[in-house]
Amino acid sequence: MIVALILLPTFAAAAVLAIRSAAARRTLLVLVALGHAGLTAATFVRPAGPQLGGWLLLDPLGAVFLAILSLLFLTAALYGIGYLAREARRPTGLADEGFLATNQPEAVFTACLLMFLATMTLVTVSHNFGLLWVAVEATTLASAPLIYFHRQKRSLEATWKYLLVCSVGIAVALLGNFFLAIAVTEPDGRSIPLVLNDLLAAADQLDPTWLKATFLLFLVGYGTKMGLAPLHTWLPDAHSEAPSMVSALLSGALLNCAFLAILRILQVCSAAGLAGFAQPLLILFGLLSMSVAAVFIIRQDDFKRMLAYSSVEHMGLLALGVGLGGAATFGAMLHALNHSLTKGMLFLVAGNLLAAYRTKSVAGTGGAIRVLPVSGALWIAGILAICGSPPFGPFVSELAIIKAAFDQNATWVAVAVLSLLAVIFIGMAAAMLRMAYGAPPERLAAETRPREQACTFLPPLALAVLVLVLGVYVPPVVEDALRLAALALGGRQ
Amino acid sequence: MDFWVNCLVVLIAMTNLRLLGSSRVVSCVHTVAFQGVLLGVLAIVGASGGLAAHGIVLAAVNIVLKGLVFPWLLMRALRETHLRREVEPAIGFGASMLLGVLLIGICLWIGSRLPLPVGVQASPLLVPAALFTLMVGLFMIVAGRKALTQVVGYLSIENGITAFGLGFALKEALLVELGILLDAFMAVFVMGIIIFHISREFDHIDAGELSALKD
Numbered sequence: 073m074i075v076a077l078i079l080l081p082t083f084a085a086a087a088v089l090a091i092r093s094a095a096a097r098r099t100l101l102v103l104v105a106l107g108h109a110g111l112t113a114a115t116f117v118r119p120a121g122p123q124l125g126g127w128l129l130l131d132p133l134g135a136v137f138l139a140i141l142s143l144l145f146l147t148a149a150l151y152g153i154g155y156l157a158r159e160a161r162r163p164t165g166l167a168d169e170g171f172l173a174t175n176q177p178e179a180v181f182t183a184c185l186l187m188f189l190a191t192m193t194l195v196t197v198s199h200n201f202g203l204l205w206v207a208v209e210a211t212t213l214a215s216a217p218l219i220y221f222h223r224q225k226r227s228l229e230a231t232w233k234y235l236l237v238c239s240v241g242i243a244v245a246l247l248g249n250f251f252l253a254i255a256v257t258e259p260d261g262r263s264i265p266l267v268l269n270d271l272l273a274a275a276d277q278l279d280p281t282w283l284k285a286t287f288l289l290f291l292v293g294y295g296t297k298m299g300l301a302p303l304h305t306w307l308p309d310a311h312s313e314a315p316s317m318v319s320a321l322l323s324g325a326l327l328n329c330a331f332l333a334i335l336r337i338l339q340v341c342s343a344a345g346l347a348g349f350a351q352p353l354l355i356l357f358g359l360l361s362m363s364v365a366a367v368f369i370i371r372q373d374d375f376k377r378m379l380a381y382s383s384v385e386h387m388g389l390l391a392l393g394v395g396l397g398g399a400a401t402f403g404a405m406l407h408a409l410n411h412s413l414t415k416g417m418l419f420l421v422a423g424n425l426l427a428a429y430r431t432k433s434v435a436g437t438g439g440a441i442r443v444l445p446v447s448g449a450l451w452i453a454g455i456l457a458i459c460g461s462p463p464f465g466p467f468v469s470e471l472a473i474i475k476a477a478f479d480q481n482a483t484w485v486a487v488a489v490l491s492l493l494a495v496i497f498i499g500m501a502a503a504m505l506r507m508a509y510g511a512p513p514e515r516l517a518a519e520t521r522p523r524e525q526a527c528t529f530l531p532p533l534a535l536a537v538l539v540l541v542l543g544v545y546v547p548p549v550v551e552d553a554l555r556l557a558a559l560a561l562g563g564r565q
Numbered sequence: 566m567d568f569w570v571n572c573l574v575v576l577i578a579m580t581n582l583r584l585l586g587s588s589r590v591v592s593c594v595h596t597v598a599f600q601g602v603l604l605g606v607l608a609i610v611g612a613s614g615g616l617a618a619h620g621i622v623l624a625a626v627n628i629v630l631k632g633l634v635f636p637w638l639l640m641r642a643l644r645e646t647h648l649r650r651e652v653e654p655a656i657g658f659g660a661s662m663l664l665g666v667l668l669i670g671i672c673l674w675i676g677s678r679l680p681l682p683v684g685v686q687a688s689p690l691l692v693p694a695a696l697f698t699l700m701v702g703l704f705m706i707v708a709g710r711k712a713l714t715q716v717v718g719y720l721s722i723e724n725g726i727t728a729f730g731l732g733f734a735l736k737e738a739l740l741v742e743l744g745i746l747l748d749a750f751m752a753v754f755v756m757g758i759i760i761f762h763i764s765r766e767f768d769h770i771d772a773g774e775l776s777a778l779k780d
Contacts, residue, residue: 202741202744205741206745206747209752210751213751213755220759220762225767226777229776229778230778232763233775235755235756236715236719239752240719243719243722246745247699250730254733259682309778
């Protein structure tokens with residue numbers, strides 16, 4: 073079953089390159105997304121066995137991230153039908169570029185999208201640290217062409233930055249892999265295989281000094297990809313220049329994959345009794361990321377960059393939650409789910425706004441609620457949700473993390489998080505109000521507007537409903553899955 | 566055998582100084598390719614206790630990929646972009662060389678501070694040399710103004726890390742090692758394509774000009 077999850081999108085990617093009809097390609101994309109979601113759901117009913125001698129294994133932790141990925145990809149694929157059709161008719165050349173940009177051939181784009189799904193799936197099921205590295209680097213390579221969908225200078229610059237910064241970052245993680253290989257070498261020259269379960273079983277035999285160095289390199293290396301400050305420099309550029317459906321996947325699925333890689337080494341460190349070394353580092357990086365995000369969200373005039381910095385903030389919050397441990401670990405798992413759904417929805421809505429207004433500037437996007445009634449309303453709900461307002465899902469998970477911080481007497485952490493969240497709320501709410509209720513630009517206010525098409529707002533609407541439901545009631549299936557994942561990380565409850 | 570391993574490690578370290586000092590993009594590409602070939606040889610010499618199939622395959626793939634395929638890809642990118650062949654670094658050659666010598670000192674010091682576990686046997690020069698290669702790569706990415714020299718810097722980082730793994734004869738599974746090389750190949754391939762687009766859009770590959778996106 074695991075192998076099928078990876079091979080399905082891989083073969084589809086090859087097939088897409090050969091298909092000439094655009095409609096057939098888009099149908100195949102949605103079919104693969106549906107198939108992937110179906111297979112993922114099936115793994116929850118009947119757990120899949122290990123493959124390749126334990127290298128590929130779907131454990132509770134990986135299952136949570138796989139489910140998030142699969143759900144988000146399905147939504148993005150459904151959104152993609154309308155998006156790609158619209159782009160084919162009229163490419164979103166930005167006004168500030170001065171000319172209409174051409175787009176990448178759609179077949180290449182769709183193939184890369186499917187490879188992106190395959191490589192991210194591989195990340196969630198890799199239990200060998202070497203294979204995990206190969207998979208994470210492969211996600212970078214599969215997604216770089218996606219960012220360069222609109223062929224213009226700005227997206228080219230973003231792609232180059234993404235490719236270079238992430239490749240160098242991940243090279244650091246490769247050094248971490250070799251350090252880990254040294255840490256597992258026993259005095260008689262034999263070594264433990266770099267497979268997660270073997271390492272967890274033999275954790276007390278690992279060399280602590282080299283394991284600590286390994287954790288540091290993994291944190292810096294995969295942290296670059298996850299967007300932890302101060303290594304986040306590629307993130308705002310890539311998220312703002314990529315087409316919106318890709319931004320949704322980058323933010324909601326790719327960052328999680330990098331986070332998962334850090335969680336894997338955290339599992340080993342915890343088993344080796346080094347949690348006391350690793351967790352404060354995660355808290356430090358978490359707080360730093362939230363602070364940097366807060367600084368850049370205030371007075372941000374590019375709404376996609378604003379969402380990107382919000383991702384930096386939430387990745388920081390995830391690192392912080394896991395760093396606190398205990399009940400906060402469950403909170404972090406729930407928050408990973410909530411953040412992915414909310415941010416995915418926001419980026420899809422941002423795509424609708426961008427298509428109507430042709431600008432990413434907050435100031436130029438006034439009156440969204442009148443120009444695009446459904447998308448405008450979704451935008452308001454999404455921003456409120458991502459800032460942690462009740463009754464949406466992120467409120468519950470942020471509350472769980474902050475409450476755990478108070479319970480553990482980490483009062484100063486809780487206070488710092490609360491004040492940073494308040495600052496970010498003010499920054500994002502101010503932008504949201506201007507966009508929703510400001511005066512629309514004359515061109516859009518005057519012309520008789522066509523009604524919004526269902527295919528553009530139904531996918532984000534579905535995500536919004538999920539986020540709302542998660543804020544009121546977490547279904548037992550979801551709760552059990554998240555609890556098992558938190559348990560694998562050593563969190564209580 | 567230790568003698569030859571030491572010689573190779575020193576040679577690898579010396580290619581770094583050449584990277585720092587060369588003024589032409591072409592010779593940078595050649596030097597980093599030579600480094601890759603040296604790594605392949607290191608895989609053969611460093612394999613203690615006879616040559617297993619594992620070591621031979623790894624060495625062969627290393628030499629073919631890093632010694633032949635990468636330079637071919639990069640030279641093609643260089644030809645197609647018609648750019649000027651000078652490196653034009655942000656920091657002068659003299660200062661770069663001086664910094665290189667300083668880096669060697671720092672790397673030797675770090676190497677002396679990292680005690681290897683008892684079971685690991687390797688040349689004492691290996692850790693400093695690998696670190697030095699890595700740092701020179703980082704320096705080339707930061708100081709290099711051309712997209713192509715940044716790719717050479719990335720390859721140098723990759724080489725430094727590979728030297729670390731090969732020199733310790735660390736037993737990663739062959740599949741993983743090949744996966745790592747495949748990723749490196751794809752990275753250079755994708756970077757080559759992007760460089761081509763950069764040269765077409767901007768009429769140059771001066772990465773210093775890529776500065777529209779900032780806060």
